[in-house]
Amino acid sequence: MNGEHVLCEQHTLNDGNLIPVVALGTSRIPISEAIDVITTAANIGYRHFDTSEVYENTAQIGEGIRKVLLLGKVKRKDLFITAKLGPCYEQRGDIDTSLRELLAILQLDYVDACLLHFPVQFKKTVKQRDATINWGEYLNGICDHEQEMEGAVKIGLTRSIGLSNFNQQQIENILQKCTIPPAVLQTECHAHLQMTDLVKFCQDKDIFVTAFAPLGSPGLSKYGSNYKYFTSLGNSNQPCDIYDESIVLDLAKQLERTPAQILLRHLIQRGIGVLPKSSNPERLKENINVRIKWNM
Template sequence: MIAEHTLGKHFTLNDGNSIPLVGLGTSRILPNETSDVISTAVAIGYRHFDTSEFYKNTTQLGDGLRQVLLSGKLKREELFITAKLAPCYEAFGDIETSLKEFLLILQLEYVDLCLLHFPIQFKEMEDVVEKTLARSIGVSNFNQQQIQNIIQKCKIPPAVLQTECHAYLQIKGLVKFCQDEGIFVTAFAPFGSPGLSKHKPCYQECNILKDEVVLDLARKYGRTSAQILLRHLIQRGIGMIPKSSDGVRLRENINIFGFSLTDDDMVIMAKLDKGGRIFSFPL
């Protein structure tokens, strides 16, 4: 299955919908830059944009998407929008209400993928699919047991797990479990989120881009360290949402389909796994 979907730029989810392998994470894009970044990213070739209720730029993201659609450059069905809902709902109906409010901010009638942070309300996630507010549903930052519990009870299984995953945290067991269950894994922080400690001092610096193994492979393939890290994920059958507002890096991060790492180099990359998590989520 992995060999088949690494040949293209999209993956067919377990519900029949298609997700781009590379998306743009928007969490730390400055609000006053967001609309321009969206326009630039679309021109480069991005079609998948990842957002969340937590982010402070959602209004500007909605404006940017609206401008792209009004310009006629793309049709809505050519975009793939992922929305993550906050883990703070208690009453039945909260998820539907929150998603509808989020859609108003994004100026959209539906999202392509809605992700849930908290296991208890997955039944209501199924309802938003039936009401056409979301085409696919999934989970974010869940562990294997939490996903297994959902699979045993759900009518519509999660199509996607979005979680921290990079060369230093390869979560091989969880990835295999998801792939065996037909759940597509998407990695956030694929570079180890370098620079995060500047914004949040409580987080330890983790810069895989400067790892000597990665730098050696970058020189060998004539690519950037970022492209090596992303290609490694692609060949593991994992999608990704790298973050950047820089035009050069945006282009580099999506230009990863013209080369492949050898089997030996994939083994070398596998040895970088430290099992060290940067982000923690008290679920």
């Protein structure tokens, strides 16, 4: 499995900023554990932390980052913080307001990358974390905020901008209108969901793809009926079992790596950044060690 795009520890974005290719995904890290997970991960070597205002642990993630910086071993310039803005924006100025609010929660002056979390916007009456409603009834149009995102770069609230969960047509629409192109696309991508066409399109446009759920998405069905709005998989009650694939097990044995490392390295060799999630110190070490260059 020799990849054409073999990444080292960092990748240069289309705006010249450097992004670590391995990030810690922070969704579903329990609030009670979040501060310790961030400090532990930083001690292990993580420098890229992925956050979102729709995650319920954002304040604790921010406190963990603050503790890391107070210890003095890691400086702010050494960290790369990605922040995703949720979909409840109807009026001009909402992006600026929400990003400033998110920065206050994270206790930061700026983020390194600000992404639009979803390609749609909801009416402001919707609570972003309410997974019991039929979100499809509350759609308020396609997200169209590239000018405000560019403004956030110009005033220093974020160094880079990007997208999350956008498809090729939606990205093309933005590229036709923007003056600062998106530097990052975050999307679900793993061995069972390769996203080959979308990845190639982004790489041709010099947009860096980062993969959430790089180890698959087992357990997402517990979120109930709204799961269908976030996946095109047929049966949401059938979690991915990538770890059991014979090729993964064979490569892990042959290369003396874990199945998780094989799956992460596969994406990195395709030129894709990875955002694995874990609160287990040993797994945190295991996941970040894939940034060291070795090929399959």
